[in-house]
Amino acid sequence: MRLKAAQWSAHLRGTLARAYGLFADDPLLTQEAEDALLAAARQQGYAQRERLNGGSAAPWERMKDERDAGSLFAERRVLLLRLDSPKPPREGTAALDYWLASPPEDAILVISGARPDANTQKSAWFKALESKGHTLILYAPEGKDWPRWVEARLAQAGLRADAEAVQVLSSLSEGNLLACSQSIARLQQLAGNGQVDAAAVRAVLADSSQFSIYDLADAALRGEPRHALRVLDRLRQGDGEPTLCLWALHRDCRLLLQLQDPQIQAGSLFSKARIFPPRQDWLRNAARRLSTAGLLTALRDCAAIDARIKGQDPTPVWPALADLVLRIAGPGPSGHNKAH
Amino acid sequence: MRVISAIPQAAEAWPPLAALLAGGLPQSMLCVGPWGSGVVELTDLFLDAMLCLAPRSDQTACGQCRSCILQRQGVHPDLLRLQAEEEGKLISIDQVRAAADFLSYTPQIAARRVLRVEPAEALAPAAANAFLKTLEEPPPRAHIVLLSAAPSRLLPTIRSRLQRLPMRLAGRAETQQWLREKGVPESAAARLARWAGDRPLWAWQAWQDGVLREREQWIPQLLALPHEGIGAALALAESWSKAATLPVLREIALSILEDLLRLRLGLVETLVNDDYITKLQSLAGSASPGALWSCEALWRKLPVTLKQNRNQLILLEDMIFAWYAIWAGRAEEHGRSA
Numbered sequence: 281m282r283l284k285a286a287q288w289s290a291h292l293r294g295t296l297a298r299a300y301g302l303f304a305d306d307p308l309l310t311q312e313a314e315d316a317l318l319a320a321a322r323q324q325g326y327a328q329r330e331r332l333n334g335g336s337a338a339p340w341e342r343m344k345d346e347r348d349a350g351s352l353f354a355e356r357r358v359l360l361l362r363l364d365s366p367k368p369p370r371e372g373t374a375a376l377d378y379w380l381a382s383p384p385e386d387a388i389l390v391i392s393g394a395r396p397d398a399n400t401q402k403s404a405w406f407k408a409l410e411s412k413g414h415t416l417i418l419y420a421p422e423g424k425d426w427p428r429w430v431e432a433r434l435a436q437a438g439l440r441a442d443a444e445a446v447q448v449l450s451s452l453s454e455g456n457l458l459a460c461s462q463s464i465a466r467l468q469q470l471a472g473n474g475q476v477d478a479a480a481v482r483a484v485l486a487d488s489s490q491f492s493i494y495d496l497a498d499a500a501l502r503g504e505p506r507h508a509l510r511v512l513d514r515l516r517q518g519d520g521e522p523t524l525c526l527w528a529l530h531r532d533c534r535l536l537l538q539l540q541d542p543q544i545q546a547g548s549l550f551s552k553a554r555i556f557p558p559r560q561d562w563l564r565n566a567a568r569r570l571s572t573a574g575l576l577t578a579l580r581d582c583a584a585i586d587a588r589i590k591g592q593d594p595t596p597v598w599p600a601l602a603d604l605v606l607r608i609a610g611p612g613p614s615g616h617n618k619a620h
Numbered sequence: 621m622r623v624i625s626a627i628p629q630a631a632e633a634w635p636p637l638a639a640l641l642a643g644g645l646p647q648s649m650l651c652v653g654p655w656g657s658g659v660v661e662l663t664d665l666f667l668d669a670m671l672c673l674a675p676r677s678d679q680t681a682c683g684q685c686r687s688c689i690l691q692r693q694g695v696h697p698d699l700l701r702l703q704a705e706e707e708g709k710l711i712s713i714d715q716v717r718a719a720a721d722f723l724s725y726t727p728q729i730a731a732r733r734v735l736r737v738e739p740a741e742a743l744a745p746a747a748a749n750a751f752l753k754t755l756e757e758p759p760p761r762a763h764i765v766l767l768s769a770a771p772s773r774l775l776p777t778i779r780s781r782l783q784r785l786p787m788r789l790a791g792r793a794e795t796q797q798w799l800r801e802k803g804v805p806e807s808a809a810a811r812l813a814r815w816a817g818d819r820p821l822w823a824w825q826a827w828q829d830g831v832l833r834e835r836e837q838w839i840p841q842l843l844a845l846p847h848e849g850i851g852a853a854l855a856l857a858e859s860w861s862k863a864a865t866l867p868v869l870r871e872i873a874l875s876i877l878e879d880l881l882r883l884r885l886g887l888v889e890t891l892v893n894d895d896y897i898t899k900l901q902s903l904a905g906s907a908s909p910g911a912l913w914s915c916e917a918l919w920r921k922l923p924v925t926l927k928q929n930r931n932q933l934i935l936l937e938d939m940i941f942a943w944y945a946i947w948a949g950r951a952e953e954h955g956r957s958a
């Protein structure tokens with residue numbers, strides 16, 4: 281049968297089934313479900329575990345051998361098989377059928393992989409797995425669920441984070457479960473008293489390189505193209521995340537356009553967006569220096585860069601980020617400055 | 621078991637299909653219809669009937685024979701579903717070869733082997749070419765059914781090898797009546813039928829999801845935007861990125877964009893959002909046609925874009941400013957004259 285995420289821990293307290301299928305959008309989710317299952321299996325006497333992938337024989341062959349080995353001398357064991365593609369090859373589904381037709385008494389089979397689409401969920405092998413064992417399909421938190429997930433993870437890690445810290449962490453690690461949970465692990469090490477604020481989150485996330493993304497955004501705002509490009513290059517060579525660079529530059533494009541709108545009060549905008557001096561002045565100056573049409577183009581560039589980061593467009597992302605930086609910073613004193 | 625009564629137009633749509641089942645079933649077939657029109661459901665009824673060992677007198681599947689039971693469990697050995705390995709990806713040449721291999725075996729239970737391809741436009745060009753020979757000359761007792769919402773995107777060589785099945789779509793009146801029978805109030809049924817007359821299943825789902833309420837909220841926001849400042853556009857993008865269901869927003873935006881195009885062609889009577897006609901007419905007059913088309917294209921390709929886990933705020937800004945740009949030229953004129 282199909283289990284829901286909320287049923288998982290209760291299910292693991294009962295008697296385990298002979299076969300499981302664990303699927304998720306994000307590898308972190310499958311990993312955690314698998315860890316919990318292995319811990320429960322160990323408690324129920326399944327001490328041994330074996331990964332079927334990566335051996336000299338194909339995992340399907342090994343699965344067949346395990347099934348044929350019988351239970352005479354074998355220890356109780358958990359067999360883990362990772363699906364590399366959402367659709368197993370024909371020999372894979374055949375081996376699975378063979379296994380499910382009469383699963384060995386002393387083994388638990390755990391298949392894990394990416395979340396199957398609706399059609400795969402209708403396929404024979406998936407239905408067989410679901411009817412003879414249990415499946416668990418985990419969805420990566422999206423939209424409004426994302427900050428809630430981040431908040432729950434922080435609490436789970438024993439950290440007390442204020443609302444702003446949660447907001448900063450969710451927007452900066454946007455949709456990247458692994459990066460987010462790694463950041464939380466680092467916060468755990470840093471925050472001695474368990475208290476976490478927005479500054480601590482920013483420090484952990486942005487300090488990924490000698491120059492942070494904030495230096496990048498600030499240099500662009502101040503109209504220092506050479507410095508900004510140098511920071512960008514350092515980020516590229518280090519472990520700078522294009523998503524974070526885009527996040528910082530995009531945020532400034534929005535702010536600049538808002539500052540140019542006569543219906544928007546700069547003071548309330550700054551306090552709502554938590555912008556403090558000297559950033560306020562840099563933003564005001566840049567808003568005067570740049571044209572609305574240019575900033576609207578920059579906003580369109582942001583959409584194109586996001587498409588590149590997400591793999592929708594195969595052209596490299598760093599040159600596009602450099603173009604965006606220059607659009608905000610201006611071409612510099614040596615270039616043709618068209619500012620009037 | 622799939623039931624024929626779940627498809628509003630089934631009473632009229634089924635007999636031509638039943639006639640094909642009764643005699644002279646083509647081997648390579650194409651079923652065309654937009655999502656939510658009932659065409660997919662109708663095709664699946666047709667496939668059930670093709671596999672059934674004892675079809676009823678109206679040619680529908682009996683639901684009780686061995687073949688029907690296996691089909692219901694999703695494990696029928698004579699049916700292969702060919703689709704992209706991941707949503708939004710293409711069907712590969714290897715998949716097509718495996719499918720051709722599947723068709724070459726004799727049926728195990730049913731009278732024929734059936735290959736179902738959905739959506740046909742997901743066939744990669746190389747895969748489509750590899751498929752040509754199978755479509756041209758399928759093995760004996762093999763049948764291939766392709767489903768497509770956009771047949772114009774199929775290779776002409778593929779299209780010409782397929783027999784297009786008579787798939788009758790529901791009409792506006794039919795959809796309205798069907799929605800009324802399902803308990804949708806008169807005015808809502810009329811509004812939904814005007815909006816999606818040929819997609820009754822989509823309309824029913826939209827009604828259940830409360831889409832009409834969202835429509836009443838979102839259309840005025842969209843129509844007011846060309847007269848507002850950039851700050852308002854940014855704020856709208858932000859609020860939509862938090863609250864709006866993008867596929868629904870897309871349906872609404874597309875219906876508005878298409879209405880503007882209709883008005884420019886003078887097609888007032890086919891207007892979908894006729895309850896906003898005055899506002900639409902004034903906007904249509906001052907729209908830049910080129911920007912109108914590129915905005916429409918952007919919203920149209922949203923389903924593909926959404927599969928990439930894109931940043932929703934950035935995405936919506938892009939779409940909203942494309943909408944804004946339709947009247948930007950006029951705004952500049954205002955700016956100059958002011």
Ligand SMILES: [Zn+2]
Nearest residue numbers: 672682685688
């Ligand atoms: Zn039957």
